[in-house]
Amino acid sequence: MKVDVAKDVYNTVPRKSKSTQRGFLLSLILMMTTVFQGMPAVMVYSNPLFADAVPEETLSPAWCSVILAIVCVVFGMIASYLTDLSGRRPLMIISSIAAGLCHVALGTQIHLQWGPRWLTAILVYLFVGTYQCGAGTVPFVLSAEVFLPEVSSILTMIVFEWGWLCNFILLFIFTPLIAAIGLGPIFYIFAAICFCSAIISMLFLPETKGLTVDAIQLLFVKQKRNNVI
Template sequence: MSFTWPSSTMDLFTSPNTPLNRMMSDFEVSLLGSLSCISALLTLPFVGILMEKFGRKYTCFALYSLQMISWIIIISFNYVEAILLAIFISGITSCTLLIIPVYVSEFCQESIRGSMASSVLMFFGFGMLTSYLLGGLVPYNVMNYITLGLAGVGGLLITLVKDSALYLMIKGREREAALSIAHYKSLNANSNEVEQEIKHIKRLLNPELDEATPEEEMLKPELKPKEKLSVWRFMKKSRSSRRALVVCLVLYSATVFQGLVVVQVYAAPLFGKAVPSMSTTLSSVIFAIVTVVSGMIAAYLVEVLGRKPLMVYSSVAAAVCCVLLATQIQFEWGPNWTTAVFIYLFCLSYTIGAGTIPYIYCAEVFLPEIKSFASIFAMEWAFLGFFIVLFIFNPLVSYIGLGGVFYIFAVVCLLTAIFCVFFMPETKGLTVDVIQLQFAKPRSLNKT
């Protein structure tokens, strides 16, 4: 929720009535919106190490603790520098956008894996909604105390979950893995179904194929019993893993540069500029509601239509919305309320596609040997992009206008759709080994 907190406070921090020791400068406002991305970018590799050493559960608990620390700093100090420090610390918790989809994909059945992983983004929308409501309805200090309480509740709830069976098996804790599977499937730990799941995980970690092709040997170096490849050597030998990583990087680029993140972070001032006749609080709350509803739609459609069609169609729809929005802002050919409608339609299109699919896709396509490395690398790329687009947004609007910025977003949306048509394999309902073989086949990226 701290990711959208700046939207509720930017106008307050730059007004003469600021609760801080002084008004924020334009540069500091840009940092307020983008600094969390820098902290996530810098700390994500260390979070990946924690995730592999201590597991998904305890890493999430550590991130909740940092979230609480950031709110305590905001409550305790009124210095501009302290607020920016708190935003930097809270940005580290953005790494949950990596951990949770990976965690969910590790214990869900293939038939519901996409829907469950996409629920992460749906609940991100609930956090946005809560942030906008609090920012518009309660005083600044009260809002901060409530968000501190919510972070504390989240930390307590995370202690109730069990770590993923895949992680536990990697660590050689087979009995705990069986208990984890039994917990989530409401079965006895000694049941036949749990035993079959354990065998399936063992096969993923130690594959033994009777008739292995050369490509499969590259994908699964454990077939060569005396050689264990490092991540770098694995990536060098496995063409399919390299292709998968390139596709994930492009998809995350779409997540960033299709541009909805600037609407999320700068919602209040953006709606104030685009739709001055509407209350900024009302506009922001409706925007958050649209995000939540879009997440629910995405969770349903991702298993009905699949990842690739959803990414293609939603990107085309988002491009159309951006063009309509840009022309409306530039030429004002319709009433003010149409601007808000186009923003909401853009949010709907984006969330169903680029706002959801890349997180699911990256959690699905990599083998366990390189899953952590590849996911972290792709997320690092995304956070670097988030920082760039958020930091330059205000100067870019001053230079080319708000309409011009949305023309750029439209071009990115269209290029995303074209790329996905030709280079994005479908992963719906497939196990990771089958997905990797899709990437390995010659010209496989040109097929659905």
């Protein structure tokens, strides 16, 4: 009996609540863009990048990867503080733009070799830090905030599973893309996605800092009305 009631709730609430539908769609889009900003690919491909950028006698690629993991953890902790300090929306916008600029610099560095080789490693660290401070955090926070309690668990699970599917797709196509267009131009694609993510956040992401779920639902309704007007 309880299972039937739960199914009825999951089937009816999203259909009746336009705000939940819009929040769900926005969560899916932001989760997709945050994955395709390239963080999984950078983490997987970091060892060859470091091997090319840093001489073995100076610092081994393995140690560079360890430092990268530390950067992820440290900036992830900073992001947990900044999320409530500055708000979700500005953090997502600024982080996406900064990550995009890092990708442009990294892509041109790999493609054109305009700077010293060690600069590649610095740019990788900068990208990871800027990404972790917003784009890598906000979509997960948003998914935990925007849904009504009746459907929060199932929709949050779908969003997270969608994120894992996007991870799989990105890593599946990454190596063929390198073979097709080279490593440098791939970072231009990542940069374009970062900038698109910032634009989407500017246009459609409401600020949810300190708001209840009911207030957040109203934001999505008002946002739709403003767009219509």
